[in-house]
Amino acid sequence: MKFTPLLTLVILWFVQTAAVQTQPFGLIETPQGEIYIRLFDETPKHRDSFIQLAEAGYWDSLTFDRVIPNFVAQGGCPDTEEGFNDPEYLLEPEIVRGITHVYGAVGAGRDDNPDKLSARCQFYIVQNKNGLHRLDGDYTVFGQVIKGMDVVDKIVFEKRDDTDVPLTPITLKVKIIQLNKSEIDKLLGS
Template sequence: MKNSILVFVFSLVLSACSSLKKYDVGQIVTPQGEILVWLHDETPIHKKSFIQLANAGYWDSLTFNRVIPNFVAQAGCPDTPEGFNDPEYLLAPEFNEKLTHTYGAFGAGRDGNPEKLSARCQFYIVQNKQGEHRLDDNYTVYGKVIKGMQVVDAIVNVPTDSLDEPLTPITMDVNILKMSAKDLKKFALDLD
């Protein structure tokens, strides 16, 4: 009987602890609205890097520098050789067959390097409703938009120049929110 009570109490304590757990969620605030991004545990290097840069305020006031309807909204460091080749900002790819370029996929930009190293300072969101599966196993997907695809839709439809850069800069404030399982339940995330 004593063991049954101990097991019951222990399971209550574990249950209470798990309900208190907070999950890291990326928040991108733009003039068009808020985007929330779930960061996948299956890509720990990219997830950790995104959290570090967001917490350091790296992207704050940077812009979406490439927006193409039915393709992607891309943001981050300047789209220059320096931005894509700085060794401090390169990450080994973390391809995962379960994480593909579906609508709302959140991935790491890169240039044409043969190692497919990610530029940790660049990210993009797939806006094509059919996905962009030609990018699978070429670019790392490390998150997915859980709120705000209507914001992404608005961003990719702004007027742009010949290089697909918005004529009016779309600035960002990027943060990490701590959300409980209860908070995340409304986004239909499977946290088990």
């Protein structure tokens, strides 16, 4: 097959553009290290909410406020009722078949409301190596840790009180970074 010069230029542009296209990733900086999160396109409301709150610096004064070995590291709770009652802070569930609570899954916290509405301010990372599949279908999973589970493992084993709050606050700084395929490959060491 012979390509015209214009078609050849279009194909080259497309290949080059595809190589540099970026997608948003969450980056959580903690005193224990960095956690990189792939945000799922399949859960657009939760993905976009996470991006919006991160870009607004919402979590930058908060902590991982609940850490339980072989369960989760949970963060982002402002310790106010608004997070669970104010409609501005609630999201309809986006429970997607095939996206489950595996090791490193990032989910949206919620209270026991019957509509399974997510508290957009609160997220958790599954630390159980076998996953937490009893949560599947009840909580929205909107991301996956791609690097930094060693950091999550450290966080859940911090000394904590009898309500699972770390004795030494584990601060958060959450950012959104744009990565292209080669940057992702480099990050993952592939």
